[in-house]
Amino acid sequence: MNSFKKNLLKKRYNAERRFQWYGKIAIGLALSFLAVFMFQIFSKGYSAFQKNLDSNRSSL
Amino acid sequence: MNLILVTFIILLAFTSYYFGRKKALVIQSSQRLTALPKFYGYYLAAWCAAPALIIFALWSVFEPSIVKTFILQDYTDQNLTKNELQLIYTKVKALAAGTYTGNITNFLDESANKYIQLKGIANSAKVAIILAILIFSLSFAYRSVQKNDRMREPVEIFLKWVLFVASLGAVLVTIGIVFSLLFEAIRFFQAVKIFDFIFGTHWYPAKTFVRDGQPDPELMKDAFGAVPLFAGTFFIAFIAMCVAIPIGLLSGIYLSEYAGRGIRKYAKPIIEILAGIPTVVYGFFAALTVGPFVKEIGNAMGLEVSAESALAAGAVMGVMIIPFISSLSDDVMTAVPQNLRDGSYAMGATKSETVKKVIFPAALPGIVGSILLAVSRAVGETMIVVMASGLAANLTMNPLESTSTITAQIVVILIGDQQFGDPKTQSAFALGISLFIVTLLLNVIALSVVKKYREKYE
Structure with a gap:
């Protein structure tokens, strides 16, 4: 196998690896969007529940 | 009364199903059945319920208008307009129901008595007719069961008709929606020139609101230019697609071609959660978290960013749309034959x-x-835009400014008090039909693109 073919093969395998990483990054992004979203909603919503409980308790 | 009648018909249908099945078993002892016993039951039940329910529905549709013509016959010699007649009829009905609070004239009282009388006659006639039909059709059906006629074919023809009517209903509803949009839009275009609507660059319908009187035609000319809305709609949809297409497509490819069974089993449903979150929640997420975040980053970079930016709305919309693309393209690519x-x-x-x-x-x-x-989800999305991108229809190509979309403007137009004959209200229908036409065109274009570039492997 001459060096030209070797280089081509190397290039193609690199492209293959890159493509696979694109997919992984895309899935990671989608999942992290979901995670950020959930985190934001629950971290903000959690305190609202607590405040409500406190005010109920003080009125009792 | 109606409820009792319908319940009676349905109960009778159930009873005749069991009766028919039993009868089939009796017939079986002496001669060969033409179908499974349950078809004898279905046959009887269909003959019992279908004619009676059809007549019942027709009667319920036509009864009020017939009663109305009878009542209003007494008023024909008074030269009243259509609206006045309608008002009188409403008064008569209220009086008959005992909820009328105005002063009662002799004439109205008479009409109300006549109304109650007519209603009574109509009700008893309805019951009598339906009972007669039930008896007639059931005895007809029972006779053919006794003769042991073919039972399966009529039942299947009946089912075919039921399916036909169901699909006809879906088509009719679609046509009805389009036409109601169209008629209102035509009325809008009588007040505002279609040219001003399509090519005008200034959208400010509140300007035409004038207390007591007709708005100035000169004002109307400059208030309903839809270009900023079309531009905003496509701009935000474009931002959304810039987020959604790469991420969705690549994750769809990864899921279908690279991911192992374990990853696919968990990642796909988890990503699909993104599509299940209500758009209102996305809306306040965009408005309260992403919007200020974008603004902060922009300010840190020395850019002027409004808190309600097209970028925030578009990006969040894109995230919402990711699973539509990823899931569907994953399914499609998995379905490509393995030998390819x-x-x-x-x-x-x-x-x-x-x-x-x-x-x-x-x-x-x-x-x-x-x-x-x-x-089409992005173009039709409302809540995120209303909350995160503002309601002022700016004509801008800057993603950091606030813009508005067609759907958001329809919301603005139709909340609160409005008059139906007003061009401001009717402009919502014009916007609706233009949105409809745009999505239709998108569909047509996409179909032709698919036809041209599709590789067929058959």
């Missing part, structure tokens, strides 16, 4: 080359379909 893949590998292609050159073209119709679905 095997052929490509056998020629020495790498996996990514196979995806790009073989699987993607083969799955193109489905992928374009998924993108199209995503675009």
Whole structure:
């Protein structure tokens, strides 16, 4: 196998690896969007529940 | 009364089903059955319920208008307009129901008595007719059961008609929606020139609101220019697609071609959660978290960013749309036959080359379909835009400014008090029909694209 073919093969395998990483990054992004979203909603919503409980308790 | 009647018909239908099945078993002892026993039951039940329910529905539809003509016959000699007649009829009905609070004239009282009388006659006639039909059709059906006629074919013809009516209903509803949009839009275009609407660059319908009187035609000319709305709609949809198409498509490819069974089993449903979150929640997420975040970053970079930016709305909308593209394109690519893949590998292609050159073209119709679905979601999305991108219709191409979309403006127009004959209200219908036409065009274009570039492997 001459060096030209070797280089081509190397290039193609690199492209293959890159493509696979694109997919992984895309899935990671989608999942992290979901995670950020959930985190934001629950971290903000959690305190609202607590405040409500406190005010109920003080009125009792 | 109606409820009792309908319940009676349905109960009778159930009873006749069991009766028919029993009868079939009795017939079986002496001669050969023409169908399974349950078809004897279905046959009787269909003959029992269908004619009676059809007559019942027709009667309920036509009864009020017939009663109305009878009542209003007494008023024909008074030269009243259509609206006045309608008012009188409403008064009579209220008086008959005992909820009328105005002063009662002799004439009205008479009409109300007549109304009650007519209603009574109509009710008893309805019961009598339906009972007669029930007896007639049931005895007819029972006779053919006794004669042991063919039972399966009539039942299947009946089912075919039920399916036909159901699909007819769906089509009619669609046609009705389009026409109601169209008629209101035509009335709008009588007040505002269609040219001003399509090419005007200034959208400010509140300007035409004038207390007591007709708005100035000069004002109308400059208030309903829809260009900023079209521009805003496509701009925000474009930002959304910039987020959704790469992420959705690549994760769809990864899920279908690379991911192991374990990853696919968990990642796919988790990503689909994104589509299940209500758009209102996305809306306040965009308005309260992403919007200020974008503004902060912009300010840190020395840019002027409004808190309600097209970028925030578009980005969040894109995240919402990701699963539509990823899930659908994953399904489509998984459905590509394995021998295409095997052929490509056998020629020495790498996996990514196979995806790009073989699987993607083969799955193109489905992928374009998924993108199209995503675009129509983006164009029709309302809540995120209302909350995160503002309501002022700016004509801008700057993603950091606030813009508005067609759907958001329809919301603005139709909340609060409005008059139906007002061009401001009717402009919502004009916007609606233009949105409809745009999505229709998108569909047509996408179909022709698919036809042209599709690789057929059959």
